[in-house]
Amino acid sequence: MNQNIYEEIEIGHVIDGPSIDVTKDMIREFAKASFDFNALHLDDKFMEKKFGKTKFEGVIAHGMMTFSLMTRMMTDWLWPRGGIHRRLETRWLKPVYHGDTITFGATVSKKLKTSKGQWILFSLEVKNQKGDLVATGESMAESP
């Protein structure tokens, strides 16, 4: 607790996040807990339709489930070190289907001092079991 992570952490440092098996139950539980009952996440039949230029192969996990798991990776790492998760920006590149295993990781990309703070920037990647990137992100943490 309370190490000075800003001084100690080096650019390029890698955080190995969790690997998570995405199941239909998990997606359903996330829908209930987040009150997001969009049919994309619950109804296989609905997913047989075309969505404008986009086509899916079955129900997909909420993009915000991946987002929340990215947040979890960051707070899990930062909290014991006294850091505060201040920002996350994500892009979803590919859908996450039930049956996929998604693995989270982050790399320290930059450190910066401002007049009132010390900031650590991270570059985040989420890959599926095929090694395809399903989401990327940038996170910003405030260091004590």
Added chain:
Amino acid sequence: MEEFHQDTFEKDFWKDWDKRKTWDEIQPGELRTTVELTLTKEMIQNFARAIGDMNPLYFDEDYAKKSPHGGLIAPPSIHVMLMMICTPHDDWMKEPGTINAGQSWYYNVPARPGDRIRLVCKALDKFIKKERLFIIHENVFYNQNDEVICSGRGWTIRPR
């Protein structure tokens, strides 16, 4: 302002789906109608469990009291749940087929059990890219002291 009730929350996002605003009808800059709620410990913990996040700051009152936060808090990503609760059923965000393309969120103070949560949100921009209909929306959550909990921006692809 409308108040959130867990028992009457409409889970069937198909109901009256065609009454929601289409891409053509969404007016950037216009404030959207929102719903207020009192955040409960149960809602926070259900959300944390759903993402397997068992940080004692969300579950263990004694631990949280002794921490710099001085009490239980919600995970930063609680806005994911708040967004669905604080937008009414007829909001375009809930239309089946809405696709999330990207989001960014800045976190200021944590949300806590008992907080009265208020959302101010609007579409900010709309555009067409690769034949897809995009809306950019911006959202700010406040607590009962008018402190900003978090503020975010999202890119969604509209189904129609």
